[in-house]
Every structure is written in structure tokens, then in C-alpha cells.
Amino acid sequence: MGGRTIEEAKQSLSYQEFLQWVAYRRKRGSLHSGMRVERGTAMLAMLYVNAHKKKGAESSKIFDFMEHEDEPPVSLDQAMESWQ
Template identity: 60%
Template structure:
């Protein structure tokens, strides 16, 4: 998905308060990427199934999400990965 502008253009257009609002939205609602949303739903079902079939349980949703991690990426890390 492309938004029609470069990272530097997006940085110039997006204010820090707006960035923080998007960050809060993503923390509450998850990724804006449809693929990640589908992966999360499938991972949730896999977690429920694995924990119901396992003697020990203890599986986390992130065990079934290869493209996500428990620790959110900081803005600096994101900018570094895009370079």
C-alpha cells in the first residue's frame, strides 16, 4: 500500500500530536495493514486452539504471528528500517 508521498514528505505533513493520536489508535485497535489484521485473527484462533489442546498451555498470540512482536517499534527504529 502506498500513500503517495515519501517518508520525508509524510514527516513534514504529520504533526507530532497527530502522530501520537495514530500511535494510541494502533495500540488500541492494532495494525492498519489488512494482512496484519488477518494474521492477528488467525493467530488468536491458533492460540486458543493450542492452549486448549496443550497440558501446559502458556502459548501467546505472538507465538503464531511471525510478522509482529510484543514490543512495538519506536519511530526511530521504523525510520531506520525504512532507510
């Protein structure tokens, strides 16, 4: 990160700066350029497949097209919402 080793970055990174990076990653996604490209192409593939799916067929999710990223687990609130 910034031309430093992970150990050096851990030693010089303040907790406040860490929280800022967490907020950035939540909003913008991975810092890894390959993963960003994969997400963009997965989004296009998902949009194409969902636009051309047959009636009654289940919609695809972006994670169906992202080989290197796992779908995040469902939260308790999401699970309870889907049960109603």
C-alpha cells in the same frame, strides 16, 4: 500514508496528529492489513491450542503463532510481578 511518500507525510504531520496515530495504533494494532490478518488467525490458533492442551501443559501465547512479529520485551514491573 494517504497517498503521500513517507517524507511528505513527515513534513505535513503535526505532533498532535502523530500522537493521535500512536494512540490509535496502541488501541487497534498495525495498519498493515497482512499483519492484521496474521494476528486474527494467530488468535484463533492460540485459542484452539489452549482449549485442547493436556493438563499441566504450558499455555501458548499469541506470539507463538505470529511469524512476522516479535513478542515485546517484558517490562520491569511485569518481571517483578512474576518473581513474587
